Amino acid sequence: MTQSPEATIIACGIFRKELAALGYSHKGAEKLVCLNSMLHMRPSLLDELLDGMLRGKAQRHLLVYGDCCPHMDQFARMDGVRRVAGVNCCEIILGHDRYRELRRAGVFFFMPEWTRRWERVFKKELGFTTQETAQEFMREMHTRLIYLDTGVGEVPRDTLADIETYLGMPVEVFPVGLGQLEAALLAGLQSLNAAGDA
Amino acid sequence: MSEPLSGECRDLYGLILVAKRDQAVAMLLEDVERSGFTDMFSRLLEPVLNEIGENWMAERISLAQGYVAGKVAEEVLLASAARGEKPPAAGKGPVVLCCIEDDYHALGRKLVGIFLRASGWDVTDLGNDVCAPELVDKAVATGARIVGASAMMLSTAVNIHSVREELDRRGLSGRIQLAVGGAVFRLRPELVEEVGGDGTAPSALQAPALFDRLLARSLSLFPEEPA
Numbered sequence: 547m548t549q550s551p552e553a554t555i556i557a558c559g560i561f562r563k564e565l566a567a568l569g570y571s572h573k574g575a576e577k578l579v580c581l582n583s584m585l586h587m588r589p590s591l592l593d594e595l596l597d598g599m600l601r602g603k604a605q606r607h608l609l610v611y612g613d614c615c616p617h618m619d620q621f622a623r624m625d626g627v628r629r630v631a632g633v634n635c636c637e638i639i640l641g642h643d644r645y646r647e648l649r650r651a652g653v654f655f656f657m658p659e660w661t662r663r664w665e666r667v668f669k670k671e672l673g674f675t676t677q678e679t680a681q682e683f684m685r686e687m688h689t690r691l692i693y694l695d696t697g698v699g700e701v702p703r704d705t706l707a708d709i710e711t712y713l714g715m716p717v718e719v720f721p722v723g724l725g726q727l728e729a730a731l732l733a734g735l736q737s738l739n740a741a742g743d744a
Numbered sequence: 745m746s747e748p749l750s751g752e753c754r755d756l757y758g759l760i761l762v763a764k765r766d767q768a769v770a771m772l773l774e775d776v777e778r779s780g781f782t783d784m785f786s787r788l789l790e791p792v793l794n795e796i797g798e799n800w801m802a803e804r805i806s807l808a809q810g811y812v813a814g815k816v817a818e819e820v821l822l823a824s825a826a827r828g829e830k831p832p833a834a835g836k837g838p839v840v841l842c843c844i845e846d847d848y849h850a851l852g853r854k855l856v857g858i859f860l861r862a863s864g865w866d867v868t869d870l871g872n873d874v875c876a877p878e879l880v881d882k883a884v885a886t887g888a889r890i891v892g893a894s895a896m897m898l899s900t901a902v903n904i905h906s907v908r909e910e911l912d913r914r915g916l917s918g919r920i921q922l923a924v925g926g927a928v929f930r931l932r933p934e935l936v937e938e939v940g941g942d943g944t945a946p947s948a949l950q951a952p953a954l955f956d957r958l959l960a961r962s963l964s965l966f967p968e969e970p971a
Contacts (some may be wrong), residue, residue: 590931613899616931633846633899649848650873673806676763683811687850 557610559583560659567698587671589615608734628738630730641726652689681714691717772820781829797949814855836864838886842874845903849896855948863952876906889962892923908940919966921958
């Protein structure tokens, strides 16, 4: 019987610290590769990168991504490839029910890694270079801002205060921990192993 | 590719890009005072919105700039309506818009609503996370010939298929046309057919032209009965 090749976890860099806290690293039993989380803003480029990493490869891969690029569903159906459950990083970290409940309530989420880069995201990537436009947009589109505290690292209070000032809305700190992410990873790896055994 | 912008259009375009919204609105309303809404719309606002639409599709302008363009159009529309000015071709008929079940990306849908109103459509916007029966019920209640369902990602775009099934189930396909939109349709155009859409537009700014075509198709299949 041929031994299944080791799995590689390809993850969005937004989870880099959380995955390290759970014991996943580039030297671990499952090799970890993290891609830049700003690829979320360039879904076609993320498509190209993942296609290059996955197509024609014998290795098994688990994608720690949401529905973040147009062909993610096709990647997740390739032989030897699976994806964790969740439409985006917030659902992966929150779990399905809590994510839907908060999203329905109009919440905008800040993941820890993007919180550190909030100025780049809002001003450079989204183009909200004026506070007035940023505030109006957020008020029109969202009811609350929530920082998802995964418990990895300190809550960046000063940065959250800067965000509150710029966007004109309070940011609530919502402890989420790593339980949902860990469960999603284990379920994904089990699915990958089950497919390999078939 | 659109015609090169006139000098005054370039001025307006520049104001929108740097978020000088009040100045952009003032410029347009002064023009409405001088020459009326219809002339202002066709000479100034429409070409600028077309330019913004092209640059949006080419990813040369930001989400914030697209948002400002929509707000400028909305403010001018509301201010003009308050003065008794009607958009060109007012009275095109009712349409119903929504983000489909599980989708919460409101910006594109809101922009589509603004640009459709500016083009004379009577828009009912049901908001985010709307299921197929609710959308079709509202279309029937308002007499809409077109419903628009929006989804940002593939996982929610597939939910639009339930609208096609609902229209089929009630024998309304053809009479009520299904417009679909959202980023994933631009990146995977084959999805339009897969989810049962009758058509899509590459950006919110091109939605009025799409809705004109869909109305014509609906009327060709099911002509209005004489009153």
